[in-house]
Amino acid sequence: METGKIRExxxxxxxxxxxxxxxxxxxxxxxxxxxxxGMKIEDLSAFYGSFKAVTDVSIDIRANxxxxxxxxxxxxxxxxxxxxxxxxxxxxxxHAEGRVMLGDQDIYAKTSDPVNxxxxxxxxxxKPNPFSKSIYENVAWGARINGYKGDMDELVERSLKHAALxxxxxxxxxxxxxxxxxxxxxxLCIARTLAVEPEVxxxxxxxxxxxxVSTQKIEDTMEQLKQSYTVVIVTHNMQQAARISDYTGFFxxxxxxxxxxxxxxxxxxxxxxxxxxxxxEDYVTGRFG
Amino acid sequence: MPRETFQQELDGLISDLLELGEEVEASLxxxxxxxxxRDAGIARQELGVDIRYKARGMDIExxxxxxxxxxxPVAGDLRLLYTVQSVTNHLVRSGTLCEHICQAITETIDxxxxxxxxxxxxxxxxxxxxxxxxxxxxxxxxxxxxxRDLQAKDDKVDLLYSEAMNLIANPSEGGGGAPExxxxxxxxxxxxxxxxxxxxxxxxxxxxxxxxxxIEDAMQQYLDRNVDYDGDGT
Numbered sequence: 001m002e003t004g005k006i007r008e009x010x011x012x013x014x015x016x017x018x019x020x021x022x023x024x025x026x027x028x029x030x031x032x033x034x035x036x037x038g039m040k041i042e043d044l045s046a047f048y049g050s051f052k053a054v055t056d057v058s059i060d061i062r063a064n065x066x067x068x069x070x071x072x073x074x075x076x077x078x079x080x081x082x083x084x085x086x087x088x089x090x091x092x093x094x095h096a097e098g099r100v101m102l103g104d105q106d107i108y109a110k111t112s113d114p115v116n117x118x119x120x121x122x123x124x125x126x127k128p129n130p131f132s133k134s135i136y137e138n139v140a141w142g143a144r145i146n147g148y149k150g151d152m153d154e155l156v157e158r159s160l161k162h163a164a165l166x167x168x169x170x171x172x173x174x175x176x177x178x179x180x181x182x183x184x185x186x187x188l189c190i191a192r193t194l195a196v197e198p199e200v201x202x203x204x205x206x207x208x209x210x211x212x213v214s215t216q217k218i219e220d221t222m223e224q225l226k227q228s229y230t231v232v233i234v235t236h237n238m239q240q241a242a243r244i245s246d247y248t249g250f251f252x253x254x255x256x257x258x259x260x261x262x263x264x265x266x267x268x269x270x271x272x273x274x275x276x277x278x279x280x281e282d283y284v285t286g287r288f289g
Numbered sequence: 290m291p292r293e294t295f296q297q298e299l300d301g302l303i304s305d306l307l308e309l310g311e312e313v314e315a316s317l318x319x320x321x322x323x324x325x326x327r328d329a330g331i332a333r334q335e336l337g338v339d340i341r342y343k344a345r346g347m348d349i350e351x352x353x354x355x356x357x358x359x360x361x362p363v364a365g366d367l368r369l370l371y372t373v374q375s376v377t378n379h380l381v382r383s384g385t386l387c388e389h390i391c392q393a394i395t396e397t398i399d400x401x402x403x404x405x406x407x408x409x410x411x412x413x414x415x416x417x418x419x420x421x422x423x424x425x426x427x428x429x430x431x432x433x434x435x436x437r438d439l440q441a442k443d444d445k446v447d448l449l450y451s452e453a454m455n456l457i458a459n460p461s462e463g464g465g466g467a468p469e470x471x472x473x474x475x476x477x478x479x480x481x482x483x484x485x486x487x488x489x490x491x492x493x494x495x496x497x498x499x500x501x502x503x504i505e506d507a508m509q510q511y512l513d514r515n516v517d518y519d520g521d522g523t
Binding site for chain 2: 238239242272273274275280281284285286287288
């Protein structure tokens, strides 16, 4: 039986027991498919110039699971996930410290190519941002510039099917992506991300600008995606986190001006039924602020 | 405080629940007095409470359902609503059992009785009432330390259950009271034991409400139980 001290250490480090017990990538993958990689983050801190926005986050992102990150605005959730595919450093003066492992590769190692990392760890943003191209080209473009040599038609169809959009667009692939509804555009962006065959998909509030029906479709899509990918989602919609995620991390800033930190991390059922920390309880029950 | 209206609705729900609990406590008090004094008049006051308690219980459960639908409660709020529904069920069932006992009292008021058995029954009724009242008090005050003692108090009810059942099964020669009364006594013994169990469960629900641990603990106790299938003590 684990002691209270071990439990406390695990909670603070953001690593739950079954995460330690299960090696990344060895469960959850559908039969016949190669297991997807998870991520292991150790002591990650993110800076904007000299300002430390996020501090000392350690967390295991399990393969083939959906991990939701929740927390009040400005607590570093989006900054944190942008560190997971080296998007954070794109901003002038921004940098990250710590270790982020994708499988057995340290993505911040000098030998790691940021462009390749961003292909392997794809990102979907809050606002759908399709290219001014056809639906087909929106999906094919990324794969083409990455030198994809396979059957492009098959790749486009497969990606659109994974994003649960194929049935709605299969007869108008040459039409502009901008002609789609907001929810369809967001699923097109997911298909575009999938087409470059990533292992991890990061989603930064992917449904916050969508109507309830489109939101539901995105959520259904995520349930499908985790069969083949590792998914990390930032959301302000706590019911959405409760519905779709397997694990939930709560980010929190203790005092104004402090950096955000991972305050509690556990299975979603635990986080939404009996969280360990009062601040988490206050946040998920809406008593925050 | 954010969600002030929701909090007020939760407070109102607990208030309704405790009000129902106090009414059931009063019914149990009447039941004990009727048994102590062989008083059919007092027992008769409790006939019909079952329907009233069920209606109150349905009102509380409806309110729980509405709050779940409208407020999407999680964590402590979710545990509270779950616990309120569970405690409501225990209260209503205890009220039903109380009415059954009072019904038996009124129907056998003139029957010949076994004094030893009647003494055991009255003692059992007092103890079951006390366990029930304490369980409700533990819930009201969320006093989880006292909740752990409730089981020991319920053990006394279980001992009295065995004693009473032994007297029913083995009446003294020439004694034992009228058969219809003995038959009713056997049912009353069973009902009283259940009322005490409901009291333990009501108190135990406070543990789940406060810590979220009760269900897991109960499951572990169930898995770890040492059942004596042969009845030989091994």
